[in-house]
Amino acid sequence: xxxxxxxxxxxxxxxxxxxxxxxxxxxxxxxxxxxxxxxxxxxxxxxxxxxxxxxxxxxxxxxxxxxxxxxxxxxxxxxxxxxxxxxxxxxxxxxxxxxxxxxxxxxxxxxxxxxxxxxxxxxxxxxxxxxxxxxxxxxxxxxxxxxxxxxxxxxxxxxxxxxxxxxxxxxxxxxxxxxxxxxxxxxxxxxxxxxxxxxxxxxxxxxxxxxxxxxxxxxxxxxxxxxxxxxxxxxxxxxxxxxxxxxxx
Amino acid sequence: xxxxxxxxxxxxxxxxxxxxxxxxxxxxxxxxxxxxxxxxxxxxxxxxxxxxxxxxxxxxxxxxxxxxxxxxxxxxxxxxxxxxxxxxxxxxxxxxxxxxxxxxxxxxxxxxxxxxxxxxxxxxxxxxxxxxxxxxxxxxxxxxxxxxxxxxxxxxxxxxxxxxxxxxxxxxxxxxxxxxxxxxxxxxxxxxxxxxxxxxxxxxxxxxxxxxxxxxxxxxxxxxxxxxxxxxxxxxxxxxxxxxxxxxxxxxxxxxxxxxxxxxxxxxxxxxxxxxxxxxxxxxxxxxxxxxxxxxxxxxxxxxxxxxxxxxxxxxxxxxxxxxxxxxxxxxxxxxxxxxxxxxxxxxxxxxxxxxxxxxx
Numbered sequence: 001x002x003x004x005x006x007x008x009x010x011x012x013x014x015x016x017x018x019x020x021x022x023x024x025x026x027x028x029x030x031x032x033x034x035x036x037x038x039x040x041x042x043x044x045x046x047x048x049x050x051x052x053x054x055x056x057x058x059x060x061x062x063x064x065x066x067x068x069x070x071x072x073x074x075x076x077x078x079x080x081x082x083x084x085x086x087x088x089x090x091x092x093x094x095x096x097x098x099x100x101x102x103x104x105x106x107x108x109x110x111x112x113x114x115x116x117x118x119x120x121x122x123x124x125x126x127x128x129x130x131x132x133x134x135x136x137x138x139x140x141x142x143x144x145x146x147x148x149x150x151x152x153x154x155x156x157x158x159x160x161x162x163x164x165x166x167x168x169x170x171x172x173x174x175x176x177x178x179x180x181x182x183x184x185x186x187x188x189x190x191x192x193x194x195x196x197x198x199x200x201x202x203x204x205x206x207x208x209x210x211x212x213x214x215x216x217x218x219x220x221x222x223x224x225x226x227x228x229x230x231x232x233x234x235x236x237x238x239x240x241x242x243x244x245x246x247x248x249x
Numbered sequence: 250x251x252x253x254x255x256x257x258x259x260x261x262x263x264x265x266x267x268x269x270x271x272x273x274x275x276x277x278x279x280x281x282x283x284x285x286x287x288x289x290x291x292x293x294x295x296x297x298x299x300x301x302x303x304x305x306x307x308x309x310x311x312x313x314x315x316x317x318x319x320x321x322x323x324x325x326x327x328x329x330x331x332x333x334x335x336x337x338x339x340x341x342x343x344x345x346x347x348x349x350x351x352x353x354x355x356x357x358x359x360x361x362x363x364x365x366x367x368x369x370x371x372x373x374x375x376x377x378x379x380x381x382x383x384x385x386x387x388x389x390x391x392x393x394x395x396x397x398x399x400x401x402x403x404x405x406x407x408x409x410x411x412x413x414x415x416x417x418x419x420x421x422x423x424x425x426x427x428x429x430x431x432x433x434x435x436x437x438x439x440x441x442x443x444x445x446x447x448x449x450x451x452x453x454x455x456x457x458x459x460x461x462x463x464x465x466x467x468x469x470x471x472x473x474x475x476x477x478x479x480x481x482x483x484x485x486x487x488x489x490x491x492x493x494x495x496x497x498x499x500x501x502x503x504x505x506x507x508x509x510x511x512x513x514x515x516x517x518x519x520x521x522x523x524x525x526x527x528x529x530x531x532x533x534x535x536x537x538x539x540x541x542x543x544x545x546x547x548x549x550x551x552x553x554x555x556x557x558x559x560x561x562x563x564x565x566x567x568x569x570x571x572x573x574x575x576x577x578x579x580x581x582x583x584x585x586x587x588x589x590x591x592x593x594x595x596x597x598x599x600x601x602x603x604x605x606x607x608x609x610x
Contacts, residue, residue, distance in 0.1 A: 045447035049315075059455050065445040067318045068457040070341050073311035076303070080315020080323070081445070083273060083299045088447050106311070109304035 010034035012043045014063050023223025025180040025213035026054055029122060030061055032186070033091070036193045037064070040201060046089040047081055049074045051098035054128045058093050072103025075110035078117045089200055091118040097127045100136040100160050107166070114171025114205040118196045121162060121208065123238065124215040132218030136160040139237050144218070159237050163210045167243035173205035176242040179212040181230040185240070195245065204246065212238055251432030258396045258422040259284035261429055262352060263292060265400030266324055268433035271350070272298035273323035275312035277305055277331060280364045281420040282354035285326040306331035310338030310351070317347040318456045320444030322404055326352035329362060329370055332378075339413055340379030343473070344458030346443075348407035350400070351385070352416045354423040357581050365581030366420040368503055371558040374417045375532040382470045384477050386414040387532040388486070389503045393427035399529070401433055406484060408439050410476055417531060419554070421504040421583070477533070486529035487538045492517075495524040495546040496597050500539070500563050500573075501553065502528050505584065509552045512589035519590075521597055531559065539566040548596050549573035552584050557607065575607045 009015060012034035018027045037043050043064060050058040052071035059066035069077040074092035082090045099107050099121050107119065126144055127133040133146040137159045141150040167175040174196050178189035189211060196207035212234050214226035221229060256264070263285050266274075274293060276286045286302065293300045303309040309325040316323035327335065332353045342349060353374065357367040374387045386406045388399040400416055407414040445454055460466045490513065491498075497516075501509035506527045516523040526542055528535050543549060549571060551560045556579045563573050576592050578584045 044449040047319075047445050047447060056459065059457065063448070063453050065448050065453055066455050066457075067315070067445055068341075068345065068455075068459060069314070070311060070337055073307065073314075073338070076308040076311035077315035077318070079301070079308075080273070080275070080312040080317070081319045082315075083301065083312075084316045084319035084321040084323075085446060105304055106308055109308065113301075 010038045012037045012063050014061055016061060018061065019057060020054065021217045023214055023216035023226055025124070025211065026122065028180045028186060029120065029211050029213065030058065032190050032193050033093070033120060034062065035190065036197050039194060040197055042089045042197070042201070045087065046091070047085070049078050049081070049090065049092045051092065051094035051103065053095035053098050055093050055095055055122060072098050072101070073106055074098070075103065075106040075115070075117070075119065079110055079113070079115050082115055082117050086116070089118075089197065091120060091197075093120045094122065095128065096121070096123045096125065096135040096137040100162050107162070111166045111206045111208065112169050112171045114173070116200055116203055116205055118200050118207045119209070120193070121210040122213050123162070123210055124213040125159070125234065126215050126218045128215050128218055139233055161238060163208065163243050166208055171206050172208065172244055173246040174199050174207040175244040176208070177210040177212065177238055177240050179230060179235065179240055181212065181214065181227045192242065210238075212240075251430040253428060253430055255426055255428050256393060257284060257424060257426050258393045258418065259354065259424070260288050261393045261397040262400045262416065262418070263288045264431065265397040266350065266404070267292060267296060268431070268436070269322060269401040269404035270436050270438050271322040271324050271404060272296060273316045273321050274298070274325065275301045275303050275309040275316070275323070276325050276327065277303050277309050279328045279331045281356060281423055282326050282328045282352065284423065285352065285354070306334040307338065310335035313349045313351070314338055314342050314345075314347060317342065317349040318345070318445050320441040320446060322408070322438070324350035324352065326354065328354050328356045329358045332370065332373070336379035339385065340377070340381050340383065341458055342413045343377070343383035343385070344381060345456050346411040347413065347456070348411055349413050350403050350407060350416065351413060353418065355417065355419045363581050364420065366504060366554060366583070367579070367581060368419065368505060368554040368558070369579060370417065371531065371553070371555060374415055375534065375562070383473055384532050386410065386412055386480060386484070387417050387530065388414070389417045389529060389531045390422060391503055391506045391527065393422070393425065394429040396422060397429055397431065410480060411443075412476065417503065419504050481533040481536070484530060485533050485535045485538065487535035488527040488529055489538070489542065490525040491542065492522045492524055494522055496522050496548065497593055498524040498526060498542060498546045498549045499589075499593070500526050500549060500551045500559070502531055502559060505552055505554050508584055508586055509589055511586040512593065515586055515590045516593045521593060523593060528559070534562045534566070536566040539563060540568050543571040544568040547571055550576060550592060550596055552576045552589055554583070555579045577607060
């Protein structure tokens, strides 16, 4: 009896083992983006620009042209690319420290210019690669290596909600927050990624997808406990949904 | 046939960029270089180019990085404080071997300093400026003509060596008007097979500066080093105006060298045998030329609009036994030819006793 292959690795994703920790959602986000690139048939004209953090190794996994960007500067680098190559598809892939802290200026102004690029934002509420320090998205009370007593909003402020901040800007065509902690949420995330790239393909303007993700190593939790934490705590601080989808684009 | 015009330095530089095929400019306003973005914001759309007023110099340099990685000739311009903000991006560009042009119309530092002309960014420009083991290719014009010519040259050198280049100029050269010939070389844009344009018809490519495996980074730095050694062998530009049996050799760069050359002519009219040497590339520095010339002369006078930054390079280059004094104006003041002449006369009278003195104006 012949077997039919019903599930396979996306063509844009190289056949390599991820270096990510067990329970980390970077791998899922990688897969969803590669699936969407395959779906749109844009592998040969897409250029990826990872920021600095665990996501920088995207260049090992994505079978695409990839350019590293300095910490936080991926949207500016992407702007340079897109203005030279307006027919290509340009995306950045940035963590919460990269995008929401050191790169706050670049993300806001790139969105406000309505640059026709797509930004994938990995929010796991902590600095992963540097070893678990407080991120701008760290939850109140969350312990990190630089908030050992828990994040105190009186001295360290509140988690920044990037999707809500960007969505009202005129230049933004699409802004959504999705999560990767359950299969049904992954399905919704897949749609958001497809839509974001579709908007860029139609020259619709700036598109933004925020992924809520787990960082088991730096949260000090098992993968299963991480899923509970996303469900019980992160969804409260970071409500899911499509905050903007400009019609007619 | 070449076209004659009278242009401001900043405008001549912008036209040089256009003539070199640059169609992408990214920049943030700062005095005294605003003539460049203002002019290009009107000029670039006429040649189907792109002008972006970035949100900061940090964004400017990273837009330049992206445009360069996509294979375009692109540039930014700024002045002192803005150039400081660009150092991270410049280090990444050098590490990733990306060409591009950065123009520094310098002002006085440190800090907010002042907006008058200064040469206080010499060290930052010639040493690299950002973190790590790299250099920029740095050209220092001294006329409006050279603002045009050297800008074109800088784009070609940047592409040839896959390294960012800098025009190190100042407020005097940027603002003054002079006649010049617009006589650009035929436009030749080199092939850039390394550029990222989408992996169509070839394997996916990567532009990066991160090398974590054992020994990779050391190998990468030796590779960059070899490029800088080649620049030092093959690309040095120097202007000299020498005499037989010189009593004193004057060394200066940029706008300051114009005053120095006037002083050299004044000294010669008084019967003093004076030589003149001007580094046109300040990196690579004309070490060999200076060493050879200084063999024939015992005394050198360096004149700079800083506290003696190039003086260090001069002293590293001199023939053993030759000594260099310094006439320095580090605060926006311009060393006048008469003042320089007075120091030349003092040096000549001083016999052999020059002791690497600093002459304060």
